[in-house]
Amino acid sequence: MWSIIATWSFSLQCVEKGETILKSGGRALDAAEMGVRLVESDPAVDCVGRGGYLNADGELALDAAVMCGDTLKTGAVACVRGFEHPVSIARAVMEKTKHSILVGPYAEAFARQIGFAEAPPEYMITETARRKYEEEKRRRGKPSGHDTIGCLALDDAGSLCVATSTCGSNLRLPGRVGDTPIIGSGFYVQSGVGGAAATGLGEDIMRTCCSFRAVDLMRGGMSAQEAADTVVFTAHNTLRQCGLKPDCIALIVIDARGNCAGASNHKGFVYACARPGESPRIVSVDPVIDKDEQED
Ligand code: GLY
Numbered sequence: 001m002w003s004i005i006a007t008w009s010f011s012l013q014c015v016e017k018g019e020t021i022l023k024s025g026g027r028a029l030d031a032a033e034m035g036v037r038l039v040e041s042d043p044a045v046d047c048v049g050r051g052g053y054l055n056a057d058g059e060l061a062l063d064a065a066v067m068c069g070d071t072l073k074t075g076a077v078a079c080v081r082g083f084e085h086p087v088s089i090a091r092a093v094m095e096k097t098k099h100s101i102l103v104g105p106y107a108e109a110f111a112r113q114i115g116f117a118e119a120p121p122e123y124m125i126t127e128t129a130r131r132k133y134e135e136e137k138r139r140r141g142k143p144s145g146h147d148t149i150g151c152l153a154l155d156d157a158g159s160l161c162v163a164t165s166t167c168g169s170n171l172r173l174p175g176r177v178g179d180t181p182i183i184g185s186g187f188y189v190q191s192g193v194g195g196a197a198a199t200g201l202g203e204d205i206m207r208t209c210c211s212f213r214a215v216d217l218m219r220g221g222m223s224a225q226e227a228a229d230t231v232v233f234t235a236h237n238t239l240r241q242c243g244l245k246p247d248c249i250a251l252i253v254i255d256a257r258g259n260c261a262g263a264s265n266h267k268g269f270v271y272a273c274a275r276p277g278e279s280p281r282i283v284s285v286d287p288v289i290d291k292d293e294q295e296d
Helices: 009-023 027-039 085-097 104-114 125-136 200-209 210-219 224-241
Strands: 004-007 062-068 072-082 101-103 149-154 160-166 187-190 193-200 249-255 260-264 272-274 278-284
Touching: 004 027, 004 249, 004 260, 009 027, 009 149, 009 272, 009 278, 027 062, 027 085, 027 149, 027 160, 027 210, 062 085, 062 187, 062 200, 062 224, 072 085, 085 101, 085 104, 085 160, 085 200, 101 104, 104 200, 160 187, 160 193, 187 210, 187 272, 193 200, 193 210, 193 224, 200 210, 200 224, 200 249, 210 224, 210 249, 224 260
Parallel strands: 072 101
Antiparallel strands: 004 149, 004 272, 062 072, 062 160, 149 160, 187 193, 193 249, 249 260, 272 278
16 A cells, blocks of 8 residues: 655655546655755755755755665765756666766766756855855855755555655865765665664764664564654664764655654654545654753
C-alpha cells in the first residue's frame, strides 16, 4: 500500500503531487522526483532550488540525490549551477551512468549533454535571496540555514525510493557539500526494509551517518518511530561526547509497510505525509532531546 513523507511544511505541495502519482498506481521514484521538483521551482522556499541561499561568492549551487530501494542504485549531484532541477540531473546520473555522484562543472556538462535546459542566474537567483546574501555579508554572519527537502515514497509494488534537494547554507564556502547528496548520511532506502532522509546541519549529519543507521535499525526489528528517535538521540549525544555542540538534526523515516515517523533534536520540526485514507497533512515532532540541551 502506497505512502509518502517529506521534510518541513513547504513539502506539502510535494506530498500532494506524490499522492496523485501513487494513488493512480505510479512509481515511487516518479512520485518523489516530481514532488521535489515543485519545491525546487518554488522561489519562496529559501533552502531548496530557485530562490535558495547563495554561497560566499554569491552563486546558487545546488545538491540533490535519488535512490532506488529495489536496486540500491543511487544518483547524486553537488554544487550544480544554472539548472532548475538538480534532482532530475541526479536521476539521470543514476539511470544513465555507472556512477553515483557528479560534482560542479562536470555535473553541469553532463546535464547539458543529456539535454537539460539551462536556467540563467536572473531566473534562479531571486531579489530576496540576493538581499539576504548582501545583509549577511555586511553583518559578517556565519553560514546559516541548512534545511533540505527529503521525500520518501513507497508505491503499491512495494518499491521504496527517496529524492533529496538543497542549496545548503547562506554564505557557505564555494564547493562545500552537505549531507543531502551523500548516501547513508542524507538518505538511504532499501525496499522491504525501510528508508530515511535527513535535514539539518550537513556536517553533523555526515559525522553520524544518520540515514543508513535508521534503515539498519529497522532491519534489526525496530519500528520507524523507534529507529528515528534512536538515531537522532544517539547522534546528538555522540557529537556531545566528542566535544561538539550539535546543531539541528532531524530525520524522517518510513518502514516497508508505509508507516511514517519523524524525530528531531530541536523544536519546530514538522513533516508532511499521506497514505490511503489519510489526506496530505502536516505533523509536528516533539524533540527527543531535553529542552536545556537543545540548540537555541
Ligand atoms: N542538510 C543540508 C546541508 O547541510 O547542506
